[in-house]
Amino acid sequence: MCGIAGLIHRGKSSNVGEELQNMLQALKHRGPDSTGYALYADNDGQNFILRFKVGENVGEGSTSVNEDESVYNERKKIVDKKLSELGALVVKEQKLTPYSYRYEIKYDKDLMEFSKAIESIQSVEILSIGKSLELIKDLGDATAVSERYGLNKVQGTHGIGHARMATESGVDIKSAHPFWGYPFADVSVVHNGQLTNYWNNRRVLENKGMRFMSECDSELIAVFLAEKMRNGATLEEGMKESLTGLDGVFTYFVATKDSLGMAKDTMAAKPLVLYESDNLVAMGSEEIAIRSILPQEIDTYDPFDGEVKVWQT
Amino acid sequence: MANLKTVEKKTKAQSMGMHTETLTGKTQQKFFNPDEAENFFYWGTYDVDFNKRTDLDVKDLDCMQANKKIDELMSEGYGTIVIKNPQGKHSLGVGILNKLNLIFEGSLGYFGVGSIDGPIVRINGRVGWSCAENMMAGKVVIEKNAGSCFGAAIRGGDLICKGSVGARTGIDQKGGTIIIGGDAGAFTGFMMQRGRIVILGDVGINLGDSMYDGTIYVGGKIGSFGSDAVESPMTKDDIDWLNRKLKVAEIGDNFDVSKMTKVVAGKKLWNYDALEPTEKKGAI
Numbered sequence: 001m002c003g004i005a006g007l008i009h010r011g012k013s014s015n016v017g018e019e020l021q022n023m024l025q026a027l028k029h030r031g032p033d034s035t036g037y038a039l040y041a042d043n044d045g046q047n048f049i050l051r052f053k054v055g056e057n058v059g060e061g062s063t064s065v066n067e068d069e070s071v072y073n074e075r076k077k078i079v080d081k082k083l084s085e086l087g088a089l090v091v092k093e094q095k096l097t098p099y100s101y102r103y104e105i106k107y108d109k110d111l112m113e114f115s116k117a118i119e120s121i122q123s124v125e126i127l128s129i130g131k132s133l134e135l136i137k138d139l140g141d142a143t144a145v146s147e148r149y150g151l152n153k154v155q156g157t158h159g160i161g162h163a164r165m166a167t168e169s170g171v172d173i174k175s176a177h178p179f180w181g182y183p184f185a186d187v188s189v190v191h192n193g194q195l196t197n198y199w200n201n202r203r204v205l206e207n208k209g210m211r212f213m214s215e216c217d218s219e220l221i222a223v224f225l226a227e228k229m230r231n232g233a234t235l236e237e238g239m240k241e242s243l244t245g246l247d248g249v250f251t252y253f254v255a256t257k258d259s260l261g262m263a264k265d266t267m268a269a270k271p272l273v274l275y276e277s278d279n280l281v282a283m284g285s286e287e288i289a290i291r292s293i294l295p296q297e298i299d300t301y302d303p304f305d306g307e308v309k310v311w312q313t
Numbered sequence: 314m315a316n317l318k319t320v321e322k323k324t325k326a327q328s329m330g331m332h333t334e335t336l337t338g339k340t341q342q343k344f345f346n347p348d349e350a351e352n353f354f355y356w357g358t359y360d361v362d363f364n365k366r367t368d369l370d371v372k373d374l375d376c377m378q379a380n381k382k383i384d385e386l387m388s389e390g391y392g393t394i395v396i397k398n399p400q401g402k403h404s405l406g407v408g409i410l411n412k413l414n415l416i417f418e419g420s421l422g423y424f425g426v427g428s429i430d431g432p433i434v435r436i437n438g439r440v441g442w443s444c445a446e447n448m449m450a451g452k453v454v455i456e457k458n459a460g461s462c463f464g465a466a467i468r469g470g471d472l473i474c475k476g477s478v479g480a481r482t483g484i485d486q487k488g489g490t491i492i493i494g495g496d497a498g499a500f501t502g503f504m505m506q507r508g509r510i511v512i513l514g515d516v517g518i519n520l521g522d523s524m525y526d527g528t529i530y531v532g533g534k535i536g537s538f539g540s541d542a543v544e545s546p547m548t549k550d551d552i553d554w555l556n557r558k559l560k561v562a563e564i565g566d567n568f569d570v571s572k573m574t575k576v577v578a579g580k581k582l583w584n585y586d587a588l589e590p591t592e593k594k595g596a597i
Contacts (some may be wrong), residue, residue: 041526078517081488089479101576178405266478266499266500266518267500268461268480268481268498268499268500268517269480269481271441271442271460273441273460286401286403286422286423286441287401287422287439287441288400288402288403288422289402291400291401295400297419297420297438298420299439299458300420300457300462300480301439301458301459301477302437302458302459302460302479302498304479304496304498304499304501304517305480305498305517305518306499307461
């Protein structure tokens with residue numbers, strides 16, 4: 001089933017970490033397996049935020065395995081060495097869990113080559129790269145993940161999140177949402193639904209040099225949009241193309257450094273409730289997600305089939 | 314207005330686009346009137362007084378607690394209950410098989426007032442997916458918008474949304490009337506079997522897809538017709554009925570119903586015999 005939520009403050013920052021936590025916790029019944037956040041934080045914009053993992057947190061049905069922390073530590077050393085070889089300067093590093101890290105780095109070369117080099121290390125996955133994007137995902141509900149990573153004090157303008165019920169693939173971090181829009185900085189995607197032409201699209205996109213890290217169908221959306229943008233399309237143009245390029249049922253959100261978008265398939269088979277005002281746009285799979293941050297009486301509506309909308313900060 | 318008493322029922326039904334339904338003018342609610350049915354027992358019904366009114370704040374209640382409290386209030390004879398702070402909670406006001414004035418001061422989540430038979434409900438907010446699903450009788454008025462699957466499988470009563478609704482409104486509808494003041498999404502009337510849907514605004518793609526029977530009236534633009542949904546000429550009976558219904562629904566003041574598009578089943582997809590199995594057995 002899965003639940004998705006997103007919000008964007010226009011013209012100001014807010015405690016988006018706590019707001020998104022509340023929205024996703026209200027949707028816990030739609031997806032108890034894992035929770036993910038893509039928060040667009042008030043960073044100084046000088047350095048890239050690199051979030052990556054060197055191992056997995058594994059639940060039911062996953063093809064991955066939990067490994068000893070010493071293995072993770074060894075991989076981390078290899079990542080550090082590779083960063084040095086690539087000419088990336090690590091300004092700050094944080095170990096968040098035994099298997100995940102947050103680095104602030106100075107780097108001014110091609111992100112695709114950078115990502116390929118880092119991810120050539122066994123079991124290492126970049127969760128996100130961006131100047132403001134902080135992408136966090138792990139097993140557990142919204143509160144558990146937020147407490148584990150200290151998210152409820154993150155100030156920022158917008159964010160998207162996902163409460164996952166694993167159906168197409170196992171319970172692990174690599175299959176959890178959001179997905180980073182590799183290789184674009186600050187692009188992330190969450191999805192509710194099923195894509196039925198995943199393998200056809202994946203083969204085509206892999207032949208074009210795009211990379212997939214999981215077997216989760218939702219990852220296709222991020223890669224699909226990234227490939228369109230790589231060829232010069234705007235985010236909105238890419239999203240409109242996805243309505244015909246992706247087959248199946250879906251409602252998805254995509255976020256960039258300064259925008260938030262939603263798209264709904266032509267069958268309108270997956271739910272979405274939207275609240276829009278001059279200062280704030282909030283949306284979720286169910287109205288209770290919005291009510292968790294706006295308890296007063298508000299006007300909401302369901303976007304129609306085939307709708308694409310994009311808002312700016 | 315046509316004189317209902319002088320029009321042969323089957324003729325009138327067919328004039329309004331129905332292939333099989335005969336209009337009886339008798340609602341499920343009337344059928345369940347205890348005064349008419351001797352020894353009739355309907356579990357969960359109470360003798361309530363519409364003038365006996367109370368408020369119920371459900372802010373700190375979950376849906377089961379709130380619904381149980383509504384039931385308790387009906388058992389105490391309250392005939393008008395005002396629900397405060399529904400805050401988009403799911404499944405509020407479901408399964409009420411009683412005459413009752415139920416007013417929600419706010420919005421409901423999924424499955425609001427589902428499987429009801431008899432109450433008059435007013436919702437001063439929005440409703441989520443599957444509002445009034447399986448409704449048997451009564452009247453539900455929503456002041457704002459509604460989500461998808463609005464009035465799924467309803468069998469009777471009037472379901473009115475003054476705003477716009479999502480996709481698949483009236484899916485599998487088996488009777489009753491759905492009236493939409495705004496626009497409706499894709500697959501409106503999908504597989505509907507009986508009843509009527511009235512949309513004053515625009516409607517999305519695949520209108521009336523695979524409908525068996527029933528009638529859909531659209532005031533605005535139609536995205537596309539679904540499989541086996543066809544346009545049919547408006548008759549005087551249609552116009553009279555629409556004017557009467559919209560007036561009762563307090564919606565669409567001065568709306569020119571004569572310009573609406575009427576959509577019915579083309580019967581091309583019918584792949585079953587005209588006779589039901591029991592009728593066939595009798596014929597043999």
